[in-house]
Amino acid sequence: MRRRLAWIVIGSAILILCGCWDQQLLKNERNVSIGGFDQGIDGLLRATVSIRDIQVSESGANDSSEVHSVLARSTQHARELLNQEVSGGYSPVKIRVLLLGEEFVRNHDFLPYFDVYYRDPKSPLNAKVAVTKGKAEDLIRIRKIGNKTIGLHIDDLLKGMEQTTAIPRINIQTLHPLDRGYDFALPYLVNKGGMPSLNGIALFSGTKMTEILNTDESRLYLLLSDSMGRDLRMTLKSKKINASNSYDYVTIDVKKIQRKLKVKVSNKQDISVKLHLKLRVTVVEDPSNHLYDITVMNNLERILSEQLTDDSKMIVHKMQKAEHDGFGIARRLMSYHPKLWKQLDWIKEYPQIPFDIRVSLQIVNTGITQ
Amino acid sequence: MGFFSKVFSNNRHKSARAANVRRTPPTEEKVAATLQENISYVHQALFHTEDLVNRSIPCFEKQAYLLYLNSVCDSDKIHQLILKPLLQAQDANPDRDLTAASVEKHTDLEKAIDLMIRGYAVLFLEGSEDCYAVQVNQINNRAVNEPANEKAIQGAHDGFIESMQVNLQLVRKQINSRNLVVRKYSLGKMTKTDATIVYLNDLANPELVEEIDRKITAIDADNVMNGLLVLEYIENQSFSPFPQILQSERPDRVAANLLEGRVALLMEGTPAALIMPVSFFTFYQSPDDYNSRSLAGSFIRLLRLFSFFIAIALPSYYIAVVSFHYEVIPMELFYQIKGSVEKIPYPPILEALFMELTIELLREAGMRLPAPIGQSIGIVGGLVIGDAVVRVGLVSYPMITVVALTAIASFVVPSHEMSYSVRLLRFPVMIAASLLGFLGICIGFALILIHLCKLESFGSPYFAPASPMRLRDWKDSFVRLPFWKLNERPIDPNPQQLVQEKRSKGGTGDDRG
Numbered sequence: 001m002r003r004r005l006a007w008i009v010i011g012s013a014i015l016i017l018c019g020c021w022d023q024q025l026l027k028n029e030r031n032v033s034i035g036g037f038d039q040g041i042d043g044l045l046r047a048t049v050s051i052r053d054i055q056v057s058e059s060g061a062n063d064s065s066e067v068h069s070v071l072a073r074s075t076q077h078a079r080e081l082l083n084q085e086v087s088g089g090y091s092p093v094k095i096r097v098l099l100l101g102e103e104f105v106r107n108h109d110f111l112p113y114f115d116v117y118y119r120d121p122k123s124p125l126n127a128k129v130a131v132t133k134g135k136a137e138d139l140i141r142i143r144k145i146g147n148k149t150i151g152l153h154i155d156d157l158l159k160g161m162e163q164t165t166a167i168p169r170i171n172i173q174t175l176h177p178l179d180r181g182y183d184f185a186l187p188y189l190v191n192k193g194g195m196p197s198l199n200g201i202a203l204f205s206g207t208k209m210t211e212i213l214n215t216d217e218s219r220l221y222l223l224l225s226d227s228m229g230r231d232l233r234m235t236l237k238s239k240k241i242n243a244s245n246s247y248d249y250v251t252i253d254v255k256k257i258q259r260k261l262k263v264k265v266s267n268k269q270d271i272s273v274k275l276h277l278k279l280r281v282t283v284v285e286d287p288s289n290h291l292y293d294i295t296v297m298n299n300l301e302r303i304l305s306e307q308l309t310d311d312s313k314m315i316v317h318k319m320q321k322a323e324h325d326g327f328g329i330a331r332r333l334m335s336y337h338p339k340l341w342k343q344l345d346w347i348k349e350y351p352q353i354p355f356d357i358r359v360s361l362q363i364v365n366t367g368i369t370q
Numbered sequence: 371m372g373f374f375s376k377v378f379s380n381n382r383h384k385s386a387r388a389a390n391v392r393r394t395p396p397t398e399e400k401v402a403a404t405l406q407e408n409i410s411y412v413h414q415a416l417f418h419t420e421d422l423v424n425r426s427i428p429c430f431e432k433q434a435y436l437l438y439l440n441s442v443c444d445s446d447k448i449h450q451l452i453l454k455p456l457l458q459a460q461d462a463n464p465d466r467d468l469t470a471a472s473v474e475k476h477t478d479l480e481k482a483i484d485l486m487i488r489g490y491a492v493l494f495l496e497g498s499e500d501c502y503a504v505q506v507n508q509i510n511n512r513a514v515n516e517p518a519n520e521k522a523i524q525g526a527h528d529g530f531i532e533s534m535q536v537n538l539q540l541v542r543k544q545i546n547s548r549n550l551v552v553r554k555y556s557l558g559k560m561t562k563t564d565a566t567i568v569y570l571n572d573l574a575n576p577e578l579v580e581e582i583d584r585k586i587t588a589i590d591a592d593n594v595m596n597g598l599l600v601l602e603y604i605e606n607q608s609f610s611p612f613p614q615i616l617q618s619e620r621p622d623r624v625a626a627n628l629l630e631g632r633v634a635l636l637m638e639g640t641p642a643a644l645i646m647p648v649s650f651f652t653f654y655q656s657p658d659d660y661n662s663r664s665l666a667g668s669f670i671r672l673l674r675l676f677s678f679f680i681a682i683a684l685p686s687y688y689i690a691v692v693s694f695h696y697e698v699i700p701m702e703l704f705y706q707i708k709g710s711v712e713k714i715p716y717p718p719i720l721e722a723l724f725m726e727l728t729i730e731l732l733r734e735a736g737m738r739l740p741a742p743i744g745q746s747i748g749i750v751g752g753l754v755i756g757d758a759v760v761r762v763g764l765v766s767y768p769m770i771t772v773v774a775l776t777a778i779a780s781f782v783v784p785s786h787e788m789s790y791s792v793r794l795l796r797f798p799v800m801i802a803a804s805l806l807g808f809l810g811i812c813i814g815f816a817l818i819l820i821h822l823c824k825l826e827s828f829g830s831p832y833f834a835p836a837s838p839m840r841l842r843d844w845k846d847s848f849v850r851l852p853f854w855k856l857n858e859r860p861i862d863p864n865p866q867q868l869v870q871e872k873r874s875k876g877g878t879g880d881d882r883g
């Protein structure tokens with residue numbers, strides 16, 4: 001009997017006393033939808049967040065955005081400071097976008113500030129990361145665009161851009177420092193009169209931003225690095241001469257890409273890269289409309305191929321100058337030529353590597369007009 | 371601790387009153403030669419009960435008396451079966467003229483009295499040491515209607531009624547086999563209720579029949595009026611949340627189970643058969659699965675099994691998500707849920723318990739009330755409470771959705787008993803979820819699974835064919851494959867013949883069966 005009593009006491013104690021120590025009630029939390037890092041004074045971090053609140057009533061939901069900004073020593077410190085300002089529990093687990101101010105990423109190694117995201121199991125690892133021209137804080141302070149809060153707006157904007165292959169698919173997880181051997185590029189946002197807008201991508205060398213590519217260049221860059229999104233559309237010149245009116249442009253949809261990247265190391269330990277790109281495209285807009293003629297089409301293919309090859313060479317040149325290894329050539333060297341890699345001063349070597357770039361294009365479809 | 375021991379002990383040996391009661395078993399009493407002696411003995415044995423009628427019959431040279439209890443006898447039958455033939459005969463001879471189907475000749479008065487209670491009329495003759503008991507009991511059977519709680523859309527629409535005789539006939543009608551055996555029992559020392567077990571002699575495992583026989587004969591209670599009482603006496607674990615005996619009011623369901631080598635128990639006054647042994651999946655089989663084609667049947671059955679998980683896990687999953695792991699909700703849904711949860715003044719577990727108990731209350735209220743009022747309760751509950759409770763801010767919209775889905779899922783189970791256990795089980799899982807989140811749900815489900823794997827129904831594994839696993843039996847547990855695929859019976863009742871068909875799909879084109 002006494003033993004049974006003990007069991008009953010233990011059982012009810014487990015039931016009644018243990019509860020709720022790690023509870024995290026949804027209704028008590030305040031959720032950040034977008035966060036931004038800027039350079040603060042004295043080497044401190046200026047962290048800005050927008051908390052999205054929603055009120056559901058019978059007539060529908062109503063969004064509002066509350067912006068807080070603190071000056072902190074580290075990300076975790078920023079969270080503590082923000083928690084002192086925010087009513088309810090501060091919760092970063094639903095961050096959709098992390099913005100990095102341009103000045104901050106050009107001068108600072110930003111990865112130490114990301115460390116906390118890789119340690120907390122509840123981290124929003126799929127949050128997107130973007131660089132903003134000027135300060136991230138200014139963009140977050142826009143608060144709302146139309147009915148959407150700023151976090152949701154930028155998230156949707158980046159999502160759409162990813163699908164049309166204007167920007168690479170990058171989130172906090174893919175930025176993890178363990179993933180070595182290539183350099184990443186982040187979307188580059190500008191504040192266009194109170195409206196965030198995409199303006200190409202920011203190239204990084206290591207963890208510092210070094211160069212910007214505009215949207216046209218970024219599309220080609222993504223083709224060259226073999227990371228096409230759902231679809232990719234480019235408007236190119238259809239004549240060699242300088243285009244003067246809209247008849248001189250053609251728009252193509254890339255259907256299929258075939259990329260060959262070869263890193264060759266000669267006997268003298270000279271590194272060279274062969275990058276061949278084969279595209280199969282659909283013409284979706286061709287105002288001059290002469291494609292029913294096979295010679296015209298072949299001519300157009302040739303012009304476009306040359307044009308893309310030239311553009312690609314320019315992009316690779318830019319990348320080399322910016323010390324941005326977006327194709328992962330370092331990774332190939334690490335895995336296939338480890339001895340060479342150990343002797344190599346990569347930062348010095350990379351801009352010297354000769355690239356053999358060729359883009360060939362084939363039109364497979366010209367739409368339903370014959 | 372004295373409190374618990376008093377509540378839970380069986381006080382068989384402690385109660386002083388139980389010890390004092392002496393029950394004297396009725397001894398044999400020969401029919402006396404004199405009529406008067408017999409009549410007064412019967413009167414005394416029945417304590418001069420006032421529904422005892424004795425009618426003298428003038429047709430014999432000797433004096434004759436007919437004794438019966440008019441409350442249980444049909445006067446039309448007495449007239450047709452006893453009086454008419456005796457009075458019309460030239461030289462009345464009870465051995466020849468009593469035309470009833472059941473006439474018993476007894477020399478034991480006690481036996482005759484027992485029969486009188488059951489609706490026999492007893493004829494005593496002056497100078498004779500025999501008495502004739504004629505069955506003239508009144509029969510008030512309701513029609514063999516489709517049972518209200520086990521409706522089938524297609525297939526047979528007959529159901530058991532309160533008469534065991536009729537029920538047995540319904541079963542026999544389904545299985546015209548000489549192997550169908552009926553064993554009779556009389557249960558309850560006072561009530562002496564008739565009960566039978568029915569099984570197929572060439573299928574049912576003899577050890578199983580023996581075990582059931584042992585359990586039934588062991589019942590030593592005064593009152594066993596109801597089949598559901600027997601259920602508690604013979605089931606293995608009364609405190610398990612899962613029913614280990616299937617109740618069915620459908621003869622076709624009983625017949626199908628008999629043909630798998632199971633045993634059915636029928637009782638007088640109970641419009642249901644108890645089928646044993648059963649496995650967990652038996653409760654999720656419905657006659658509709660077999661009456662429709664196999665694809666449709668399989669779909670519905672999978673849906674039902676899925677409903678088991680919804681009914682147990684959905685509220686607890688929601689509670690765990692909202693109070694521990696809200697990061698798993700997709701983004702847009704997250705803000706929708708957050709928006710409606712934000713104004714709720716108490717934790718989700720209380721919200722859920724409040725709503726679940728409200729639904730149980732509504733169901734109970736709707737069930738007890740007569741049909742027209744029951745409907746209005748449903749409307750009041752469903753619309754008024756459901757809507758008002760959100761406007762007042764007591765419960766959030768998502769919780770209403772979750773609870774409603776759960777309630778619907780718990781109604782899907784074809785067996786009422788299993789539906790109760792599912793409804794009961796979700797409360798502990800909900801509490802576990804509110805304490806430990808997903809881990810709590812895992813622990814809850816692990817405990818349930820452990821229990822299911824351990825449980826036995828009359829010696830056969832309860833969770834078969836999932837554990838012990840027999841893939842061949844999955845054909846008729848998770849899904850229902852076409853009948854020509856079901857070449858073997860399920861192994862869990864351990865039938866004497868496993869093979870139930872060989873090649874049944876004839877014809878030239880397709881004879882893969």
